[in-house]
Amino acid sequence: MSTTPLAPAASPAPEASHAPGASPRPVAHPSYLGVDTTLRSWLLTTDHKRIGVLYLVTLLATMALGGFFALALRIEHLTPNATIVSAMTYNRMFTLHGVIMVWLFLIPSIPSSFGNFVLPMMVGAKDVAFPRLNLLSYWIFVAGSILVLLSTGIGGIDTGWTFYPPYSSISATAVPLALLGVFIIGFSTILTGLNFIVTTHTMRAKGVGWMRLPLFVWSIYATSIIQVLATPVLGMVLLFVVVDNGLGWGLFDPARGGDPVLYQHLFWFYSHPAVYIMVLPGMGVVSEVVASYARKNPFSYKAIAYSSLGIAFVGFLTWGHHMFVAGMSKFDAGAFGVLSMLVAVFSAIKVFNWTWTLKRGAVALKTPLLYIFAFLFLFVFGGMTGVATASMSLDVHWHDTYFIVAHFHFIMVGGTLTAFLAGLHYWFPKMCGRMYPERLGMLSAALVFAGFFVTFFPQFLLGNAGMPRRYFNYPPQFQVLHIVSTVGSWVLAAGLILTAFYFLWSLRWGAPAGPNPWGSRSFEWRTASPPPKHNFRREPPFEIDPYDYTQPLPDEVYQ
Amino acid sequence: MDILRAILALPSGGSTVADRIDLLHGFVITVTMLVSTFVFVTAAWFTARYHRKQDDQLTENVSATRGGEAVLIVGILSMFLLWWVIGFRQYVEVRDPPEGSEVVYVDAKQWMWKFAYADGRVSNDALTVPVGRPIKLVMTSRDVIHSFYVPGFRVKQDVLPGRYTTLWFEVKEPGTYPIWCAEYCGVSHSLMRGEVRALGADDYARWKRQGDRPPPDADCGRGPGSCGDTSLVEQGRLVAERRQCVACHTLDGQKHIGPTWARLYGSERVLADGRRVIADEGYLTRSMMEPTADVVAGYREVMPSYRGTLTAGETSALVELIRSLRDAPAPSGITLPRLEVTAASDGGTSP
Numbered sequence: 001m002s003t004t005p006l007a008p009a010a011s012p013a014p015e016a017s018h019a020p021g022a023s024p025r026p027v028a029h030p031s032y033l034g035v036d037t038t039l040r041s042w043l044l045t046t047d048h049k050r051i052g053v054l055y056l057v058t059l060l061a062t063m064a065l066g067g068f069f070a071l072a073l074r075i076e077h078l079t080p081n082a083t084i085v086s087a088m089t090y091n092r093m094f095t096l097h098g099v100i101m102v103w104l105f106l107i108p109s110i111p112s113s114f115g116n117f118v119l120p121m122m123v124g125a126k127d128v129a130f131p132r133l134n135l136l137s138y139w140i141f142v143a144g145s146i147l148v149l150l151s152t153g154i155g156g157i158d159t160g161w162t163f164y165p166p167y168s169s170i171s172a173t174a175v176p177l178a179l180l181g182v183f184i185i186g187f188s189t190i191l192t193g194l195n196f197i198v199t200t201h202t203m204r205a206k207g208v209g210w211m212r213l214p215l216f217v218w219s220i221y222a223t224s225i226i227q228v229l230a231t232p233v234l235g236m237v238l239l240f241v242v243v244d245n246g247l248g249w250g251l252f253d254p255a256r257g258g259d260p261v262l263y264q265h266l267f268w269f270y271s272h273p274a275v276y277i278m279v280l281p282g283m284g285v286v287s288e289v290v291a292s293y294a295r296k297n298p299f300s301y302k303a304i305a306y307s308s309l310g311i312a313f314v315g316f317l318t319w320g321h322h323m324f325v326a327g328m329s330k331f332d333a334g335a336f337g338v339l340s341m342l343v344a345v346f347s348a349i350k351v352f353n354w355t356w357t358l359k360r361g362a363v364a365l366k367t368p369l370l371y372i373f374a375f376l377f378l379f380v381f382g383g384m385t386g387v388a389t390a391s392m393s394l395d396v397h398w399h400d401t402y403f404i405v406a407h408f409h410f411i412m413v414g415g416t417l418t419a420f421l422a423g424l425h426y427w428f429p430k431m432c433g434r435m436y437p438e439r440l441g442m443l444s445a446a447l448v449f450a451g452f453f454v455t456f457f458p459q460f461l462l463g464n465a466g467m468p469r470r471y472f473n474y475p476p477q478f479q480v481l482h483i484v485s486t487v488g489s490w491v492l493a494a495g496l497i498l499t500a501f502y503f504l505w506s507l508r509w510g511a512p513a514g515p516n517p518w519g520s521r522s523f524e525w526r527t528a529s530p531p532p533k534h535n536f537r538r539e540p541p542f543e544i545d546p547y548d549y550t551q552p553l554p555d556e557v558y559q
Numbered sequence: 560m561d562i563l564r565a566i567l568a569l570p571s572g573g574s575t576v577a578d579r580i581d582l583l584h585g586f587v588i589t590v591t592m593l594v595s596t597f598v599f600v601t602a603a604w605f606t607a608r609y610h611r612k613q614d615d616q617l618t619e620n621v622s623a624t625r626g627g628e629a630v631l632i633v634g635i636l637s638m639f640l641l642w643w644v645i646g647f648r649q650y651v652e653v654r655d656p657p658e659g660s661e662v663v664y665v666d667a668k669q670w671m672w673k674f675a676y677a678d679g680r681v682s683n684d685a686l687t688v689p690v691g692r693p694i695k696l697v698m699t700s701r702d703v704i705h706s707f708y709v710p711g712f713r714v715k716q717d718v719l720p721g722r723y724t725t726l727w728f729e730v731k732e733p734g735t736y737p738i739w740c741a742e743y744c745g746v747s748h749s750l751m752r753g754e755v756r757a758l759g760a761d762d763y764a765r766w767k768r769q770g771d772r773p774p775p776d777a778d779c780g781r782g783p784g785s786c787g788d789t790s791l792v793e794q795g796r797l798v799a800e801r802r803q804c805v806a807c808h809t810l811d812g813q814k815h816i817g818p819t820w821a822r823l824y825g826s827e828r829v830l831a832d833g834r835r836v837i838a839d840e841g842y843l844t845r846s847m848m849e850p851t852a853d854v855v856a857g858y859r860e861v862m863p864s865y866r867g868t869l870t871a872g873e874t875s876a877l878v879e880l881i882r883s884l885r886d887a888p889a890p891s892g893i894t895l896p897r898l899e900v901t902a903a904s905d906g907g908t909s910p
Contacts, residue, residue, distance in 0.1 A: 087746050160743050166720060167703040167744060254721025260704060261719065294609070295616065300623035325706065326717045327724045330654055334647050341639040348635045349628075355598055356623070358605035362616035365606055373606075377599040384591035387639055391587060391646030393580050396653055397713040400706060400741040461568035464584075466710025468741040471749035475737070481568075519615070549618045 031433065031530040046131035047533060051138050052117030053431065058138075059113055060500075062104040062145065069097035071493055074455070074486040080476045087472040091158040092173070094470060098161025103182050104145050106416055107274060110281035111227075112141070112192055114423045115220045117431060119196060121524035122214045124205025124542060126534045129198040130191075137191035140184060147181030160470060162267065165252035165260050169244040176246040179238045186235045189277075193227030196220050207542045214522045214546045215291075215304050219284030222308035226273045226280075226315065234270035237263065264326055268319035276315040276343075279379075279411055280308060282419030283350055286372050289422050290354045292520040293369040294361030297547040299353045307346040314342045324395045333392055340390040347383050351376065362549075366518075367441030371422035374449040378414025382407055385460070400470075403463025406456045414452055421448065421499065428503065429517050433529045434510030440502045447495030454488030515557045522546040528557060573736050573757070574712035575729045576653055581713075583645050590638065653714060656727035660695035663688070667698065667705040667718045669744055669861055670751035670816055671806065678767070681868060684753035684803040686738070688730060689763040695727045706742035709755055715741055730757035747816050753806070795880025798873045807862065810880075812887060817862060818855050820880070821887035829856045843878050 032049045042050060073093055076083045085093065120128055128134050151157055151174040159168040159175060168175055200213070200221050241263070243249045250256025252263040291298055298304055320328060320336030328336075355376065363369070385407045389395045398404055429435055458481040467478050474482070516525040523546055527536050544551065560578060563585045564571065572578050663686065664675040674686045688694045698707060700720040707726055708715040716726035730736075740751035758766055799805050812821035824843070828836050831854045836842055845852055847869060850862035869877070 087749070091743075091746060091748075158746070164704060164743070170703070254719070259721075294618075295611065296618045297620045297622070299621065300628065303623065303628060324650070325715050327719060327722070330651055333650060337647060337650075338640070338643050341636075341643055344639060345632060345635055349632065351598060352631055353623070355602050355605070356621075358602060358609065360621050361605070361609050361618050362611040363606045363609050364611040369606075373599065373602055376602055377595050380595035380598050381591060384587075384594060387642065388584075388587040388591060390639075391583065391642040393576075393646045393649030393653055393713075394584055394587065396650065396715050397580065397584075397710070399715055400708075400743075465568045466570055466708070466737075466739065468708065468739050468749075470743040471739075473749040548620075550620055551617065552615065 030532065031528065032533045033432075033530050035533045044135065046127070046135050048116050048120050048128045048131065048134060049431075049531065049535075051134050052113050052115070054138055055108060055116060055141075056113035056431075058142065058145075059105055059109055062100055063109075066097055066100035066105055067493065067496070069093050069100065071489055073097060074489040076472075077474070077482040078486055080474050080479055082472075088158065090472045091160075091470070092152075092156035095157050095160050096152060099148060099157070099178065099182065101412070102161055102274070102278075103185050104148065106278040106412055107189060108141060108192070109278070109416065109420050110285060110423060111196070111220055111223055111277075112137075112188075114216075114285070114427055115192075115196060115281065118427060118524045119217055119220055120199060120203065121527065121531065121535050122217050122522065122546075123200060123203055124208050124523055124536065124540055125199060125203035126536075128195045129203055130195050133191050134195055137188045137195070140191070141188035144181045144184035144186075144188065147184060148178050149181075151178035151181065162271070163238070163241055164267075165241060165244060165258070165263050166254065168241050169250065169253040169258075171245065176242045179242050179245075183235050183238045183242075186231045186238075189227045189231050193224035193231075196224040197228065205539060205542060208523070211301070211305075212542070212545055213305075214524075215287035215298065215301065215308075216281075216284035218305040219280045219287070219308045222312040223277050223280045225309075226277050226312050230270045230273040230277075230316070233266060234274075237266040237270070240266075261323075261326055261328075264323055265319070268322045269316075272319040272322065273312075273315045275408075275411065276311050278416050280311060282375070282416040283308065283347075285419040285423040285426070286350075286354055286375055288520075288522060289368045289372050289426050290357050291547050292426070292518045292522065293366055294358045294363045295519065295549045296357055296361035297545075297549065299356040299359070301547065303349050304353050307349045310346040311343055314339060314346070318343060321390055321395070324392050325399050337390045337392050341387055344383055344387045344390075347379075351380055351383075366425075367436070367438060367445050368422040368426040370442055370445040371418045371425070371448075374445065374452075375415060375418045375422065378410050378418065378449075378452065382410025382414055385410065397466075398463055400468055401463035402459040402467045402469055405469050406459035406463060409456045409459070413456070418448070418452075421445070424503075426518070427524075428506070429513030430524060430529045430531070432507055432510070433513050434506050435513050435517060436506045436510060437502050440498065444495045444498045444502070447491055447498065451488050451490070451492030451495055455485050455492055456488070458482075458485045458488075516553070519553065521548055521553060526557060570711045572711070572713070573709075573730055573732060573734065574714065575731060576649065577711075577713045580649055580653075583642070583649065587642055653727075656695040656725060657693045657729075660693040660727055661688075662695050662697060665696050665698035665707065665718065666701060667707070667740075668701040668863075669703065669859070670740070670747040671861065671863070672707070672738060672740075672751070672753040673863065682803070683863065684738075684806045685756055686753065687756045687758060687763075687766055690730050690733050690757050690759055693727055693729045695725055697723055697725055699723050703744050704742045705740050705744050705751065708739050708741040709736050710739070711736040712755075717742055730755070733757050733759045733762070750806075750816055753803075791876050791879040792883045794872075795876040795878075795883075798869075798876050799880060802865070802869065802873070804877070810884060810887070816858075818858060821884045824882045824885040826885075828853070830854060831856050831858075831860075840878055840882075843881055844874055847874060847877070 032047055042054065045051060076085055076090055116134065154177065155174045157173045157175055157178040159171050163179065200217060240251045244251050244253060250258045252258045252260050254260060287298060287304055318336060318340040320332055321340045324333050389398055389407060425436060425441055462478055462481050465478065467474060513529045515528050521544060523542060526540060563581060567584065567588065569581055572581060662677060666673040666675065672684050673681060675681045696707065698716065698718045699722065700718045702720060705718040706715055707718055712728045714726055714728050716724050718724060734757055736755040736757065738753040738755060740748060744751060807816035809815050809819045810821060812819050823838050826838050828838050830836065836853060842853065848864060848866040850864060851860050854860050
């Protein structure tokens with residue numbers, strides 16, 4: 001490990017003192033991990049750091065489950081007809097893959113885990129504004145997830161994650177139970193968002209003005225606004241589908257006087273902003289990681305901060321681009337097309353800012369930064385194909401084909417998942433007080449990038465060729481591209497499994513990290529790793545900016 | 560153009576709008592590739608050029624200039640707006656059918672396309688149109704949302720229950736172009752396929768006169784001797800393709816949207832309501848004319864009635880075909896076959 005902490009540890013964390021070579025010094029202040037170790041103290045904790053860890057562990061499990069379905073779907077497509085499952089099973093699997101990845105992993109992924117863990121530290125607070133609501137939010141999430149998973153046990157759900165009626169109104173599968181699960185998860189999303197908004201407004205330490213907040217806080221703040229405003233609409237529309245399917249109300253079923261296109265408007269009014277719920281926190285991670293490893297101020301702090309808010313606002317005005325071929329008027333389509341492009345301008349501003357932050361910096365290429373490079377390439381490619389689909393005549397051909405599948409996987413996996421992995425490597429030393437093995441990290445980052453690209457790039461070509469999504473049987477001329485894609489998914493899986501192994505290994509045998517292994521100026525690195533229960537032992541003055549690399553960091557650690 | 564399509568894996572452009580849309584496609588994707596590569600290479604270059612030399616290295620603050628930011632925003636926005644202007648104009652063109660288009664009515668259901676022509680004729684899964692004339696489809700669905708998609712024409716339109724949507728195209732070259740349902744519509748969504756048969760002026764005139772009959776055996780299925788020396792079983796095969804029976808029924812024992820015809824004749828059928836019937840001639844013809852009367856257990860009630868569509872000669876040819884398959888060999892291990900309809904060549908001759 002070539003990491004030399006700039007600021008020597010005032011006192012190593014309790015775990016660190018067991019590590020070979022570490023001098024056993026008396027522990028002045030137990031870390032949040034050591035303060036109480038019973039199961040009950042974890043399950044009923046109101047410590048934002050422990051809740052962050054609970055979320056992280058839960059989310060890694062749901063991601064593994066969603067990934068398992070993804071691998072099975074890819075294996076099914078090795079041949080044009082049935083390979084390992086029947087058509088009905090296939091339909092249930094792609095629905096579950098979507099539902100799990102969207103609501104049980106991507107939406108809470110970065111805000112609920114890293115957001116919970118580092119946001120209060122980044123604003124210099126002891127905890128979030130409502131610690132008990134935070135715990136409630138976690139258990140609501142668990143309850144909703146259990147309902148969704150229970151629905152698989154009683155027949156699954158075969159509507160696709162978009163639940164389009166009237167198919168979802170009449171589907172004989174466990175639609176009401178799964179949708180109730182997602183509905184309940186919505187409350188957890190709202191509570192978490194509310195907590196972060198209030199925390200950012202009221203809990204900032206002395207001297208931490210809005211323009212001194214780490215950019216991750218800005219992105220989580222923007223995300224929280226979307227969560228609080230958009231999720232109720234999803235809750236409402238899902239309840240409508242539940243009564244449609246369960247009680248035969250027919251709000252969206254034309255056979256009973258309903259309107260299926262109304263559903264699409266309501267659903268995408270939430271679900272398009274939800275894309276930004278998933279990707280904005282990832283952008284926040286990129287801002288932190290780039291600045292820390294380039295050891296330089298962001299090229300334009302205000303441009304990055306305000307684009308987060310811009311994306312959150314304009315993101316609410318673009319939902320119609322999911323419906324260019326659903327029978328919407330030409331005027332509406334044109335308006336939604338041009339508004340969608342505005343969102344891309346904000347994203348482009350961020351991308352160029354991150355890239356130019358590296359210029360004249362002191363760049364150290366570590367695993368998180370490698371993931372950020374993958375993010376830059378994949379997110380730009382995915383984002384620009386999004387602009388391409390907003391050029392409406394092209395979307396007519398691409399709509400509901402593999403092109404769209406490839407496009408949103410470039411954003412969701414190439415963007416959010418790589419940012420999530422970058423954040424995991426970046427903050428792992430803070431969370432556990434130990435380092436991960438750097439070489440293995442680099443290797444797995446390369447595997448993840450290569451595997452991802454080989455999996456999803458062929459899907460752009462499949463979409464161009466006209467292969468519709470959600471097809472169990474496909475015409476045999478598409479088989480070669482499908483096989484390439486499936487092989488790519490194995491490489492991607494190998495990279496992720498390797499990552500899981502070395503993280504588990506590092507939990508026990510990783511080298512002690514020290515408070516600030518990356519030499520970052522950001523506020524969460526100014527305390528011990530792992531941090532004490534109340535983050536900072538005394539109110540830190542935060543005398544230098546979170547991105548000020550023009551002067552040496554004071555040696556003091558505010559443990 | 561062909562090189563562009565080969566690189567992008569696009570199907571050949573069968574409609575009048577395809578070329579322009581593909582040009583925009585090439586333009587947009589080229590810029591996308593260049594920009595993402597540029598960002599990646601720039602980031603890599605900065606990383607190499609400004610590599611950290613010592614662990615506690617400090618850096619000077621570098622910030623964007625107002626002018627630089629403005630140029631960037633204006634540049635990006637103009638590029639995006641240029642695409643939007645071109646794309647929107649094309650979108651309007653694709654959406655607005657020209658005056659004097661020929662109208663065909665489309666009725667979608669799980670998992671079949673039904674076409675009704677102005678002269679009163681109907682067909683399933685096969686849409687016959689002339690080359691060089693705009694065709695306007697007026698579409699609705701009987702059950703859930705479907706989407707009419709012809710990749711070769713670069714057109715797609717959702718087909719909704721309870722309302723009518725339209726789509727138009729003009730085919731440039733004679734040939735067959737697959738129709739795929741693009742909106743997920745249930746367990747056999749991926750088998751809801753059909754084809755557009757675009758005919759040249761002469762062939763189209765003959766089709767208008769004679770219907771779905773291939774020229775070499777134009778009268779097949781119309782009665783004894785109508786196919787020359789062709790046996791009634793062979794006539795049945797031609798009818799099964801012409802009328803798109805094979806879109807749902809297989810001849811080789813594999814399960815599909817409907818039951819297979821192999822070893823069907825003379826077997827005992829368990830119906831959805833629990834009754835048991837023997838599949839004799841009466842059962843077979845009744846199932847063609849009143850498909851909902853005797854639905855076999857395990858299948859959905861999706862077959863349309865062929866009363867008034869099949870002639871007496873065609874019906875007898877089909878029954879004879881099914882009779883001939885009573886001792887067909889055991890099915891292969893594959894449960895769902897490739898749909899024959901996409902492999903059928905123009906005019907319905909045997910693939």
